[in-house]
Amino acid sequence: xxxxxxxMHSLGDAALLCELPAPATLAAQQKIWALAxxxxxxxxxxxxxxxxxxxxxxxxxxxxxxxxxxxxxxxTWPRLAATEIAGRQIDIAVHYGGEGGxxxxxxxxxxxxxxxxxxxRHSAGEYIVYLLGFLPGFAFLGGLAPALATPRRxxxxxxxxxxxxxxxxxxTGVYPLVSPGGxxxxxxxxxxxxxxxxxxxxxxxxxxxxxxxxETIEIVEIA
Amino acid sequence: MIVVDKPGMLATVQDLGRHxxxxxxxxxxxxxxxxxxxxxxxLVGNGDDAAGLEITMGGCELRFERExxxxxxxxxxxxxxxxxxxxxxxxxxxxxxxxxxxxxxNKLSAKTGLRSWLxxxxxxxxPLLLGSRSTDLKAGFGGHQGRALKRGDRLxxxxxxxxxxxxxxxxxxxxxxxxxxxxxxxxxxxxxxPGPEFAQFTVASRDAFWREPWQITPQSNRxxxxxVGPELQRLKRSVDMLSSGVIPGTVQVPPSGQPIILMGxxxxxxxxxxxxxxxxxxxxxxxxxxxxxWLRMVQVGAAEAHVAWEEQQHYLELVxxxxxxxxxxxxx
Numbered sequence: 001x002x003x004x005x006x007x008m009h010s011l012g013d014a015a016l017l018c019e020l021p022a023p024a025t026l027a028a029q030q031k032i033w034a035l036a037x038x039x040x041x042x043x044x045x046x047x048x049x050x051x052x053x054x055x056x057x058x059x060x061x062x063x064x065x066x067x068x069x070x071x072x073x074x075x076t077w078p079r080l081a082a083t084e085i086a087g088r089q090i091d092i093a094v095h096y097g098g099e100g101g102x103x104x105x106x107x108x109x110x111x112x113x114x115x116x117x118x119x120x121r122h123s124a125g126e127y128i129v130y131l132l133g134f135l136p137g138f139a140f141l142g143g144l145a146p147a148l149a150t151p152r153r154x155x156x157x158x159x160x161x162x163x164x165x166x167x168x169x170x171x172t173g174v175y176p177l178v179s180p181g182g183x184x185x186x187x188x189x190x191x192x193x194x195x196x197x198x199x200x201x202x203x204x205x206x207x208x209x210x211x212x213x214x215e216t217i218e219i220v221e222i223a
Numbered sequence: 224m225i226v227v228d229k230p231g232m233l234a235t236v237q238d239l240g241r242h243x244x245x246x247x248x249x250x251x252x253x254x255x256x257x258x259x260x261x262x263x264x265x266l267v268g269n270g271d272d273a274a275g276l277e278i279t280m281g282g283c284e285l286r287f288e289r290e291x292x293x294x295x296x297x298x299x300x301x302x303x304x305x306x307x308x309x310x311x312x313x314x315x316x317x318x319x320x321x322x323x324x325x326x327x328x329n330k331l332s333a334k335t336g337l338r339s340w341l342x343x344x345x346x347x348x349x350p351l352l353l354g355s356r357s358t359d360l361k362a363g364f365g366g367h368q369g370r371a372l373k374r375g376d377r378l379x380x381x382x383x384x385x386x387x388x389x390x391x392x393x394x395x396x397x398x399x400x401x402x403x404x405x406x407x408x409x410x411x412x413x414x415x416x417p418g419p420e421f422a423q424f425t426v427a428s429r430d431a432f433w434r435e436p437w438q439i440t441p442q443s444n445r446x447x448x449x450x451v452g453p454e455l456q457r458l459k460r461s462v463d464m465l466s467s468g469v470i471p472g473t474v475q476v477p478p479s480g481q482p483i484i485l486m487g488x489x490x491x492x493x494x495x496x497x498x499x500x501x502x503x504x505x506x507x508x509x510x511x512x513x514x515x516x517w518l519r520m521v522q523v524g525a526a527e528a529h530v531a532w533e534e535q536q537h538y539l540e541l542v543x544x545x546x547x548x549x550x551x552x553x554x555x
Contacts, residue, residue, distance in 0.1 A: 009419040012472050012500030013528035017419050024465055036246075049245045049468040051492050056468030058245075061532070066525055132248040133466055133492030136362045140466060176248075177362055194248075196352050196364040202247045 087207035098218030100188025137194030156182035231282035236366035241355035255510035259296035263342035266294035273346030274356035336513035348381035418497030454480030472501035504531035
């Protein structure tokens with residue numbers, strides 16, 4: 001399954017990209033996390049950055065050279081188990097619909113479900129944090145029910161409020177900060193996903209399991 | 224305190240950046256030209272990691288309420304301290320009450336004219352947040368209140384390693400870093416290693432990437448320099464990319480075919496093909512390259528990038544030794 005070595009390519013003179021062949025699966029991502037956990041201990045590796053089905057290693061070329069690092073990945077990879085990392089279970093309370101979820105009717109229309117059913121299915125899912133990126137604390141979540149997939153808005157919003165819960169294509173997620181964005185907004189949470197003052201600045205980490213808990217639902221029936 | 228009488232277009236507190244948090248989605252940020260900030264810091268007796276100001280396109284006025292020492296690197300924008308010129312990579316004593324003024328855009332040079340980095344002895348003493356004093360403009364934290372400087376802001380100055388005698392010493396300067404361009408035109412040459420998706424571009428586009436000049440558009444900012452030139456096309460069979468790590472210097476090509484070179488404030492992951500990555504030793508040139516200026520991409524491999532980096536470290540070491548011989552502390 002994931003026995004094949006990742007493709008490796010330099011990302012400039014101080015980073016190495018390790019990339020698995022498609023498709024992206026949870027098992028493949030678990031091996032990516034396992035490699036990240038090992039590599040962050042290696043001398044000369046300054047930072048690890050999991051992507052979707054790939055891992056970038058930042059390194060200090062004065063301490064380890066790129067070819068040496070490639071050899072180390074090649075040697076380590078076959079011995080890695082796709083272990084479930086000790087992800088935590090995080091519940092995020094969401095106020096669905098209303099002012100915080102202005103696109104709930106559009107998602108309902110696109111999916112052919114009632115707004116209540118969209119909320120039921122979205123909050124019934126168990127999601128896994130594949131990686132963080134885009135914004136501090138923004139988690140790319142796997143596990144959206146395929147029936148809820150809805151294309152991004154044709155016109156992205158200039159300012160999506162912090163805490164907005166959205167659907168973008170086959171992904172779902174929460175905006176940690178005010179930001180431009182094109183996802184369909186179905187609700188909002190008051191949980192803080194990013195706090196630069198905290199020892200743990202982001203609520204979520206790769207490998208965490210997330211559930212959305214419907215706190216309140218505000219549905220305006222559409223004609 | 225330093226009082227901001229005029230911030231100019233964009234002035235922010237920056238140090239060498241916020242590292243080790245990319246996997247949380249937190250970008251490194253920091254001075255876009257870390258070489259300039261290091262030089263300026265060394266010139267005023269600071270450690271390399273002291274926070275300074277990054278000033279975009281001049282137009283800035285700063286009043287110093289107490290005596291200190293300052294150095295500017297990058298473009299000086301005709302800077303004057305109470306009417307006395309201060310050149311790039313000079314170290315100047317400042318008396319309490321003096322004002323530093325940076326003028327408007329400098330039309331004399333095709334290679335500089337975008338940003339300046341100012342160091343002050345003792346550093347800008349804003350709180351450390353997640354290991355750095357840099358301003359993260361997008362996320363709104365760090366630096367001075369998580370935002371660009373405004374008129375009337377007051378910035379605390381930290382404790383300097385220089386005693387009063389050395390602090391008051393007359394002005395001196397060092398030789399700024401060399402542009403050692405190998406182009407025969409006014410373009411800035413950037414040494415670039417082919418990126419992970421280089422082979423996904425058509426042969427014509429790969430050739431054009433190295434051969435054609437690229438102009439920097441005014442839509443550029445701390446997240447990235449947007450370039451305009453021939454449209455770069457991927458091979459038809461190329462598949463969509465999944466989110467993957469990007470670092471400052473990454474040249475990514477969105478569907479428009481017009482490349483963007485990512486800078487310190489860019490997001491940590493991206494989904495556009497990476498045709499190349501500017502080597503670390505040349506990223507300072509991009510940080511200083513003026514809007515509407517021209518770039519050329521020069522292909523290099525890891526070995527050449529390594530030599531270029533070592534040369535830059537050697538230059539920094541010479542600066543440190545020279546300053547030390549003149550009585551300045553060695554940088555930490």
